[in-house]
Amino acid sequence: MKKLFFFLLLIPFCSMGQINHSMHKSTGKDSVIQKMTSYNYPLQSAKIKSGMAYTGKKVEYDLYVTDTMVNFTGKHRHAIAINGQIPAPILEFTEGDTAIIRVHNLMKMETSIHWHGILLPNKEDGVPYLTTSPVEPDETYTFTFPLIQSGTYWYHSHTMLQEQSGLYGSIVIHPTQPEPELKEYVLLLSDWTDENPHQVMRYLKRGGEWYAIKKGALQSYGEAIAAGSFKDKLKQEWQRMPAMDVSDVYYNKFLMNGQEKNYFKDAKPGEVIRLRIINGSASSYFTLQYGMSYMRLIAADGINVTPVSVSKLEIAVAETYDVLITVPETGAAELRATSWDVVGFSSGYFGNGPIMNAPDIPKLDYFKMMREMGSMNMNGMNMEGMDMKEMKMPSDTIPAKKDMGNMDGMNMNNMQGMSMGMPGDFNYNMLRALHPTTLDSTLKPREIKLTLTGNMLRYVWSFDFKTLSVADKILIHKGEKVRVVLTNNTMMRHPLHLHGHFFRFINSQGDYSPLKHTFDIQPMQTVTIEFEANEEKDWFFHCHILYHMMAGMARIVSYEGSEQNEFAKTGYKELKKEDNILYPWFDLSVHSQGTWLSGNISNNKNALEFEGRASWNGNYETETHLLRYIDKKQYLAFYIGVDYRKNKTLPLANKPNSKDNRRVFDAGFYYLLPMLIRSEWRIDHTGKLRLQLERRDIPLSNNFFFDFRVNTDREYAVGFRYMIAKPLSISTNYDSDYNWGIGLTWHY
Numbered sequence: 001m002k003k004l005f006f007f008l009l010l011i012p013f014c015s016m017g018q019i020n021h022s023m024h025k026s027t028g029k030d031s032v033i034q035k036m037t038s039y040n041y042p043l044q045s046a047k048i049k050s051g052m053a054y055t056g057k058k059v060e061y062d063l064y065v066t067d068t069m070v071n072f073t074g075k076h077r078h079a080i081a082i083n084g085q086i087p088a089p090i091l092e093f094t095e096g097d098t099a100i101i102r103v104h105n106l107m108k109m110e111t112s113i114h115w116h117g118i119l120l121p122n123k124e125d126g127v128p129y130l131t132t133s134p135v136e137p138d139e140t141y142t143f144t145f146p147l148i149q150s151g152t153y154w155y156h157s158h159t160m161l162q163e164q165s166g167l168y169g170s171i172v173i174h175p176t177q178p179e180p181e182l183k184e185y186v187l188l189l190s191d192w193t194d195e196n197p198h199q200v201m202r203y204l205k206r207g208g209e210w211y212a213i214k215k216g217a218l219q220s221y222g223e224a225i226a227a228g229s230f231k232d233k234l235k236q237e238w239q240r241m242p243a244m245d246v247s248d249v250y251y252n253k254f255l256m257n258g259q260e261k262n263y264f265k266d267a268k269p270g271e272v273i274r275l276r277i278i279n280g281s282a283s284s285y286f287t288l289q290y291g292m293s294y295m296r297l298i299a300a301d302g303i304n305v306t307p308v309s310v311s312k313l314e315i316a317v318a319e320t321y322d323v324l325i326t327v328p329e330t331g332a333a334e335l336r337a338t339s340w341d342v343v344g345f346s347s348g349y350f351g352n353g354p355i356m357n358a359p360d361i362p363k364l365d366y367f368k369m370m371r372e373m374g375s376m377n378m379n380g381m382n383m384e385g386m387d388m389k390e391m392k393m394p395s396d397t398i399p400a401k402k403d404m405g406n407m408d409g410m411n412m413n414n415m416q417g418m419s420m421g422m423p424g425d426f427n428y429n430m431l432r433a434l435h436p437t438t439l440d441s442t443l444k445p446r447e448i449k450l451t452l453t454g455n456m457l458r459y460v461w462s463f464d465f466k467t468l469s470v471a472d473k474i475l476i477h478k479g480e481k482v483r484v485v486l487t488n489n490t491m492m493r494h495p496l497h498l499h500g501h502f503f504r505f506i507n508s509q510g511d512y513s514p515l516k517h518t519f520d521i522q523p524m525q526t527v528t529i530e531f532e533a534n535e536e537k538d539w540f541f542h543c544h545i546l547y548h549m550m551a552g553m554a555r556i557v558s559y560e561g562s563e564q565n566e567f568a569k570t571g572y573k574e575l576k577k578e579d580n581i582l583y584p585w586f587d588l589s590v591h592s593q594g595t596w597l598s599g600n601i602s603n604n605k606n607a608l609e610f611e612g613r614a615s616w617n618g619n620y621e622t623e624t625h626l627l628r629y630i631d632k633k634q635y636l637a638f639y640i641g642v643d644y645r646k647n648k649t650l651p652l653a654n655k656p657n658s659k660d661n662r663r664v665f666d667a668g669f670y671y672l673l674p675m676l677i678r679s680e681w682r683i684d685h686t687g688k689l690r691l692q693l694e695r696r697d698i699p700l701s702n703n704f705f706f707d708f709r710v711n712t713d714r715e716y717a718v719g720f721r722y723m724i725a726k727p728l729s730i731s732t733n734y735d736s737d738y739n740w741g742i743g744l745t746w747h748y
């Protein structure tokens with residue numbers, strides 16, 4: 001009852017935040033608005049890396065990296081802590097200081113720390129095997145760098161998937177110029193899975209359905225029919241697209257400063273406070289909403305911007321935003337960070353007393369998103385320059401497609417206000433630098449085009465269809481004005497991060513385009529960034545979704561002609577190995593009539609596949625293939641293999657090279673047909689041909705799947721399975737050789 005009462009109270013406040021403030025006559029809230037809008041934030045002094053000097057006050061930190069046990073969900077799990085805590089401690093500096101940070105590795109495996117968004121000498125950037133040596137077990141690495149900037153930043157491990165295990169912390173650098181003195185809080189957002197991150201990565205590689213099942217994001221045929229989206233589902237599969245999703249991983253918890261709920265009771269009634277919000281998650285975007293009114297955004301990625309009021313602020317992975325909020329006169333108001341898949345949220349409560357909750361975000365309507373994505377795809381619309389922020393937003397906020405044509409150059413703020421009646425939803429065009437950010441016109445221009453690409457089915461992510469492991473460096477020269485034009489041809493959003501630089505993120509603010517170190521790019525969107533090449537050596541540029549980076553969506557940006565480090569001399573061999581690791585998986589069915597094993601070991605381009613069937617009365621068949629994907633979309637793979645089978649009790653048991661009795665070498669190719677049907681064309685060493693069609697895991701309902709296989713040897717098989725846990729299904733099948741059976745299937 002109380003809750004409802006305060007929710008009702010909240011409604012007028014919310015709408016007030018959305019309406020033009022000046023129109024309101026004096027209520028208590030106006031003073032709040034005046035208070036919040038009266039703060040001015042200066043342009044930070046040092047943006048350009050000239051005169052980097054180690055002369056400032058020395059500020060020293062010791063960071064002890066250890067294995068630890070945590071319990072976020074009721075289960076004890078391994079994690080990694082710094083100085084015993086997750087998140088790692090806040091590192092605080094003042095601009096001009098020299099940071100001396102000793103990283104002590106007390107674990108059995110190597111580690112690293114990258115200082116995200118900090119401008120520093122190349123060898124202090126902390127990317128192992130690229131700029132910096134990894135910190136070996138029982139060793140200490142001392143980072144030393146002067147701080148030539150101010151603002152909100154963060155740090156995290158850049159070794160494999162350690163960031164997912166808790167290796168992240170905040171950095172706050174206070175400016176030398178005076179800023180309004182406000183109470184401030186750092187809110188570090190993250191995502192937590194009870195699974196070992198390497199198992200998460202392996203599961204994504206195998207394309208298992210469990211995460212989608214848990215999220216209600218499977219988009220089965222049954223659900224499609226119920227939602228009136230059967231044709232769209234067919235169209236999607238005809239285009240060989242898997243179910244679309246905003247995120248890949250199912251998380252058990254979303255955390256703010258390592259907790260689901262945080263109570264900031266020292267925030268005083270009516271007080272304006274500053275929040276330094278950091279998205280330190282491995283792969284989750286968050287939507288931020290405040291229960292009391294709007295938020296006033298004052299800085300993006302550490303740099304002050306022209307303040308703007310927002311009622312909903314979306315933060316991509318690895319971005320930081322500073323906002324001002326007002327603590328309610330009575331009660332505690334919630335600042336809620338909802339994950340982009342709307343699976344969960346974490347909260348901070350500011351003030352004391354009864355809670356004013358932030359609004360709930362409705363569940364995602366996947367079929368609606370599917371329709372919109374499908375129509376974008378089909379029409380090949382020109383989305384350049386458009387802000388597609390609302391693409392992932394649920395429900396009715398998406399403007400009709402016809403409203404979306406010819407919007408280039410239009411101010412999307414107004415557009416959003418008009419079509420959605422929700423002014424104040426954040427989008428990138430609201431970010432306006434305090435001063436023009438245009439680059440020196442005498443710089444030599446260099447334009448680089450990059451396309452974001454990926455194969456969702458095989459979970460290979462890339463630029464221009466090349467993963468880091470097979471890609472050349474992006475070469476630039478000192479003194480150039482580098483423009484990078486990026487087009488996202490994938491169905492997912494990607495937060496891209498450039499190390500060691502701030503770039504202009506070109507938006508509708510023109511000369512006042514904001515400076516950033518990380519930006520989100522939407523499906524089918526084109527984004528331009530530009531920066532002055534004022535550095536040296538080699539820097540990382542990558543998607544900050546940890547699993548996308550580890551699946552290949554990364555590049556090395558290299559200052560040609562500058563001095564090389566030891567890793568460059570080997571062509572960054574160690575670093576490049578990371579996206580091409582072999583991942584194994586298998587499905588084992590034990591049924592009443594026999595047993596089936598389907599196994600796979602694969603990396604980006606190659607796979608070893610095994611198919612085995614055996615009935616309990618001693619018949620068996622095996623097919624083993626070594627295959628290599630040929631085309632960039634990975635629809636086509638050639639293979640060589642062995643077919644070895646002996647069916648003692650079947651009719652053709654004594655006829656050599658028959659479907660029941662065969663020992664042959666074979667070769668052929670797989671080609672993925674529309675509807676995700678895998679066709680297999682093969683010839684064996686006796687010259688016999690076979691064509692086989694197979695489709696596995698057709699989702700009939702949210703956890704019910706159908707398989708079929710048929711070939712020109714007149715063999716066929718059908719199967720159904722009901723998934724009851726990530727590793728387990730109840731299954732039944734019919735095989736033309738082995739008949740009906742029922743049992744269990746174990747998925748690894």
Ligand SMILES: [Cu+2]
Pocket residue numbers: 461493494495543544545548549553
């Ligand atoms: Cu990505």
